Amino acid sequence: MAARDYGQYSGITRGLELVGERWALLIVRDLLVGPRRYGELAAGLPRIPSNILASRLKELQAAGVIRRLPRSRVIVYELTPYGRELEPVVLALGAWGFKALGDARDEQVISLESMTVDLRTAFQAGVAATLPRTAYAARLGPAELLIRVDGPTLDVTPGGGPADLVFAAGPAIHRVITGELPADRAIATGAVEVLHGQGELLGRFASTFHVAA
Known part of the structure; x- marks a missing residue:
């Protein structure tokens, strides 16, 4: 019942x-x-x-x-x-929710599961298919993810590993995904910290993972 x-x-x-x-x-x-x-x-x-x-x-x-x-x-x-x-329903709801996400409050955190699904929501397979294969290691608050993009295929797993770009960020990563915070500006302001690799690759990340706000 x-x-x-x-x-x-x-x-x-x-x-x-x-x-x-x-x-x-x-x-x-x-x-x-x-x-x-x-x-x-x-x-x-x-x-x-x-x-x-x-x-x-x-x-x-x-x-x-x-x-x-x-x-x-x-x-x-x-x-x-x-x-x-329910997966397409959840992803569609997430894309819709991105439009009203706003800035994170101090008590709000990123979980491994929430960020994994947000990345699936924002993944632009058509764009990724035109870009070189790229691996990102992201430290997003307490969540550490290895994000591998190979053409239109996305694989997100917990933990680290060999990556072309290693970066750390908090909830501001969502503003990069929505385009509110350009990748170069995110690095310049410290919202995203590049730990290894070329910072220019964050622009590729922002193109690959994008939801219009």
């Missing part, structure tokens, strides 16, 4: 009944990055109360959106094929 019943018979209302409760789509977002243990989901969503996380997981499982699986003697949660159908 859905936690909320809107009393209307339509696809949109049924979809909202299944994933429209607070935190539900963020759980789906994080599971789009990969299977997660309960503690990993809690760590990625630090403000979610434990009882709400438990409730949302039960509701999403009952709806057939996620499933629990034993893995290496622990239980992990992952999206079902039905749940993975």
Whole structure:
């Protein structure tokens, strides 16, 4: 039974009944990055109360959106094929949300999962197909990501590795992605710190990952 019943018979209302409760789509977002243990989901969503996380997981499982699986003697949660159908919905919502993102507040952070999905949202496969293969190692607050672009293919994985450009940034990286902060200006003001490689490659990054604000 859905936690909320809107009393209307339509696809949109049924979809909202299944994933429209607070935190539900963020759980789906994080599971789009990969299977997660309960503690990993809690760590990625630090403000979610434990009882709400438990409730949302039960509701999403009952709806057939996620499933629990034993893995290496622990239980992990992952999206079902039905749940993975939400990926274009989540990416479209993210692109729409970029238009109203504004500046980050002091208490707002970047998680590995949120940045991974934001990069998927902003990825311009057509542009990337015209550019040389490039690897970026990004330290975005507490999140460290290796971002590999090979033509129209994007691969984002946790951690570092060999990269053409290594850079560090905070939430201001989103302003680079929206074009509000040009790449050269981001470096000049210290919003983005180049740790290794040529700073000009940040301009390539900004072309490859772009969502118009």
